[in-house]
Amino acid sequence: MLGTKIAWDDTVLPFQLDKSDVRGRVARLDGVLERVLEQHNYPPAIEALVAEVALLTAMIGQTMKLRWKLSIQVRNDGAARLIATDYYAPTADGQPARIRAYASYDEDRLDPTGDAFANIGSGYFAILIDQGEGMKPYQGITPLTGKSLAHCAETYFAQSEQLPTRFELSYGRSTLAGGDETWRAGGVMLQKMPKASPSVAKKDDAPVEGLLQASDILEGDDFENWNRANILLDTVDPLELIGPSVQPTELLVRLFHEDAPRVFDAQPITFGCSCSEESVRRSLSIYSAKDVKTFTTDEGTVTADCQFCGAHYIMDPKTVGFEAEVKSDGGAE
Structure with missing residues (x-):
């Protein structure tokens, strides 16, 4: 049982530790996470994995100077085959960012009793950045490693960006006083601020082998400052992370008061999907009339469902594909 809802729910608060050269984010998700998970009747283990990746997406997305979208994909050969999330940057100052998430899994192989991460097999953790039309997309990939998806994200930043990064997360079902049981999640992200010319430290003048860690990247005062922030x-406490009784600003003062924490404007987060009938039609535009016939239903329609938000689209097969006979509005092609 938790206290009353506060204004920090569904926000990401950026901050900086001025004395340590460390930046970070405090995130709180409640209504957003509930909207993400209510789209599907996921088993508890899959719900937990989706919650973890959604929380990571909110914090990582807010660190990027995006024009459009950041995506995280976890693909593997375990029972939780795919977890995919999208973060859409705000379209204007003061507007919320949007998040959506989806999971594909093999229910017969799920382990419902152990840790949720036990359902993740060998595979990769990927971050994809799409800056919109006319911009070249970016993709970074790292192997799945460690004991959580948060650990995989930390490895990604060490490997792909050479930025020591730490995530401390908490998520699960909780009940506000006098309310219903809902999902809540919260976390803190720490990241060493990049130098003008980042370099990987070498041990005994030999290149570092295997996956990088903070000690491979930082030296001297930088490592000491980073290590102190992690110890703090x-x-x-998990309840400090998810709230709602402890405000993020109070948490930062409690944890890092000696490092002069400085906060910036909070970013509101909402649930949102980019699907539309137009986008479905674009994806089907590569098919011939013969192909369209193969996925036309017995009722004589072409249907499509959005895996993220559950939207259901029904279309006339004569309006689908590159050999469409009529326009979707009924006009002649």
Whole structure:
């Protein structure tokens, strides 16, 4: 049982530790996460994995100077085959960012009793950045490793960006006083601020082998400052992370008061999907009339469902594909 709802729910608060050269984010998701998960009747283990990746997406997306979209994909050969999330940047100052998420899994192979991460097999953790029309997309991939998807994200930043990064997350079902049981999630992201010319440290003048860690990237005062920030974050309580009784600003003062925490404008987060009938038609435009006939239903329609938001589209097969006989509005092609 938790206290009353506060204004920090569904927000990401950026901050900086001025004395440590460390930046970070505090995130709180409640209504957004509930909207994401209510689209599907996921088993508890899959719900937990989706919650974890959604929380990571909110924090990572807010660190990027996006024009459009950041996506995270976790693909593997385990029972939780795919977890995909999208973060859509705000379209204007003061507007919320949007998040959506989806999972594909093999229910017969799920382990419902153990840790949710036990359902993740060998595969990769990928971040994809799409800056919109006319811009070249970016994709970074790292192997799945560690004991959580948060650990995989930390490895991604060490490998792809050479930025020591730490995530401390908490998520699960909770009940506000006098309310219903809902999903809540919260977390803190720490990241060493990049230098003008980042370089990987070498041990005994030999290149570092295997996956990078903070000690491979930082030296001297940089490593000491980073290590201290992590030790302080180790003292956080899960209930401090998810709230709602402890405000993010109070949490930062409690954890890092000696490092001069400085906060910036909070970013509101909402649930949102980019699907539309137009986008479905574009995806079907590669098919001939003969192909369209193969996926036309017995009722004489072409249907499509959005895996993220559950939207259901029904179309006339004569309006689908590159050999469409009529326009979707009924006009002659």
